[in-house]
Amino acid sequence: MAYIQFPEDFKWGVATAAYQIEGAVRQGGRGPSIWDTFSHTPGKVLNGDNGDVACDSYHRYEEDIALMKELGVNVYRFSVSWPRIFPEGTGKVNKEGLAFYHRMVDKLLENGIEPMCTLYHWDLPQVLQDKGGWDNRETVEAFVAYSELIFKEFSGKIKSWLTINEPWCVSFLSNFIGAHAPGNQDLALAVNISHHLLLAHGKAVARFRDLDIPGKIGFAPNVTWLEPYSRDQEDVEACRRGMGWMVDWFLDPIFTGTYPAFMVDWFAANQAPLQIKDGDMEWIKQPVDFIGINYYESNVGRHNPQGGMLEVESVDMGYKKTDIGWFINAEGFYNVLTFIADKYGEIPIYITENGICINDGVEDGTVNDQRRIDYLKGHIAAVARSLKSGVNIKGYITWSLLDNFEWAEGYSKRFGIVHVNYRTLERTKKESFFWYQKVIGNSWLEV
Numbered sequence: 001m002a003y004i005q006f007p008e009d010f011k012w013g014v015a016t017a018a019y020q021i022e023g024a025v026r027q028g029g030r031g032p033s034i035w036d037t038f039s040h041t042p043g044k045v046l047n048g049d050n051g052d053v054a055c056d057s058y059h060r061y062e063e064d065i066a067l068m069k070e071l072g073v074n075v076y077r078f079s080v081s082w083p084r085i086f087p088e089g090t091g092k093v094n095k096e097g098l099a100f101y102h103r104m105v106d107k108l109l110e111n112g113i114e115p116m117c118t119l120y121h122w123d124l125p126q127v128l129q130d131k132g133g134w135d136n137r138e139t140v141e142a143f144v145a146y147s148e149l150i151f152k153e154f155s156g157k158i159k160s161w162l163t164i165n166e167p168w169c170v171s172f173l174s175n176f177i178g179a180h181a182p183g184n185q186d187l188a189l190a191v192n193i194s195h196h197l198l199l200a201h202g203k204a205v206a207r208f209r210d211l212d213i214p215g216k217i218g219f220a221p222n223v224t225w226l227e228p229y230s231r232d233q234e235d236v237e238a239c240r241r242g243m244g245w246m247v248d249w250f251l252d253p254i255f256t257g258t259y260p261a262f263m264v265d266w267f268a269a270n271q272a273p274l275q276i277k278d279g280d281m282e283w284i285k286q287p288v289d290f291i292g293i294n295y296y297e298s299n300v301g302r303h304n305p306q307g308g309m310l311e312v313e314s315v316d317m318g319y320k321k322t323d324i325g326w327f328i329n330a331e332g333f334y335n336v337l338t339f340i341a342d343k344y345g346e347i348p349i350y351i352t353e354n355g356i357c358i359n360d361g362v363e364d365g366t367v368n369d370q371r372r373i374d375y376l377k378g379h380i381a382a383v384a385r386s387l388k389s390g391v392n393i394k395g396y397i398t399w400s401l402l403d404n405f406e407w408a409e410g411y412s413k414r415f416g417i418v419h420v421n422y423r424t425l426e427r428t429k430k431e432s433f434f435w436y437q438k439v440i441g442n443s444w445l446e447v
């Protein structure tokens with residue numbers, strides 16, 4: 001049996017997000033978010049599920065941290081619920097909300113687990129959405145004020161910060177495709193929102209620097225790899241668009257201060273012109289200390305004039321699929337990581353999300369999720385291969401510690417290495433938990 005040894009200082013972790021695990025949506029002074037509204041709107045979430053209770057981690061965080069301690073992780077990536085801090089989005093601070101996160105962060109630190117805080121993981125205060133949400137530049141300033149409060153409140157306790165989780169999902173998935181809250185379907189709106197998200201990110205980074213907060217800050221784009229079905233230029237260009245609006249659109253502005261021209265032109269040709277105000281790009285291109293990469297799947301793509309706004313379609317090449325229907329292809333993980341390193345250089349990278357939807361249930365007190373083990377093994381091996389190729393990867397954080405509220409799919413889709421019984425809220429460690437525990441303990445992978 002061969003082994004891949006990871007660097008001595010390589011970090012291993014698990015990730016969650018506030019709306020997906022906390023519950024207690026009307027407790028502790030929390031205000032409503034766009035996901036409270038969306039999940040309570042009939043037809044928006046499968047089976048009418050919502051995050052009202054979720055995994056009840058607002059009350060059970062100590063049990064969750066005990067699981068992390070047993071697992072042996074050194075990093076826990078979580079998100080702060082903006083409406084738990086500012087129930088109205090701005091203005092009056094909810095002290096109970098701050099106290100909750102202090103309790104949780106203190107418990108992590110007591111257990112030798114480094115907190116990695118995502119400031120925005122999609123739960124925008126509804127009051128701000130009522131004023132236009134991310135389409136309104138005032139929301140940018142509100143985000144900076146919220147970020148500043150959290151920076152100051154947790155300075156010294158939290159030293160790894162992510163501004164925004166997956167701005168592609170917040171802009172295009174939520175305001176063009178419309179599958180997530182608030183559920184708009186308007187490309188011009190989505191392009192404008194994508195710009196405001198980058199502006200909010202850049203201004204928050206600038207404030208972090210001005211306040212001289214100890215630690216490092218980045219953001220977490222979701223990425224994919226689209227392999228052209230053929231060498232036809234049309235297929236190659238279609239795949240570049242499929243990656244361009246997700247990867248280059250959010251990384252180019254931060255690393256070069258400009259948007260990728262091929263996407264600016266494509267959006268303009270689709271009546272969605274990019275509107276930038278003087279000085280915006282200076283704010284956006286604030287240097288970051290690292291980037292979080294969220295990767296799940298890749299596809300083979302080809303040009304199809306009927307293939308949606310981007311004129312691209314996925315070709316089923318017979319790859320295995322997950323229980324949410326995504327293709328499994330660890331090769332694509334290596335390809336996109338090396339693409340990012342080739343294009344954006346030595347920037348430190350944390351894999352801030354990688355995982356698989358496997359809906360196996362509890363049998364005889366455990367969950368034999370061998371397919372999840374196979375996926376994690378292949379994708380962690382791709383990380384090792386990328387490291388060997390010189391990609392500056394500093395850690396791997398799997399999604400997720402717990403089965404949780406999977407957005408528009410509700411509780412029907414399970415990503416956890418710990419099973420959650422949503423009736424009893426009982427946690428059950430899956431076989432993948434014990435497999436990951438061994439990988440972390442040795443910081444090596446058997447291949």
Ligand SMILES: CO[C@H](O)c1c[n+]2c([nH]1)[C@H](O)[C@@H](O)[C@H](O)[C@H]2CO
Nearest residue numbers: 017165166222223294295296399406
């Ligand atoms: C298309 O996959 C995205 O990169 C992605 C996948 N995921 C995500 N983003 C989100 O950051 C998580 O909140 C989801 O729970 C998780 C699993 O769906």
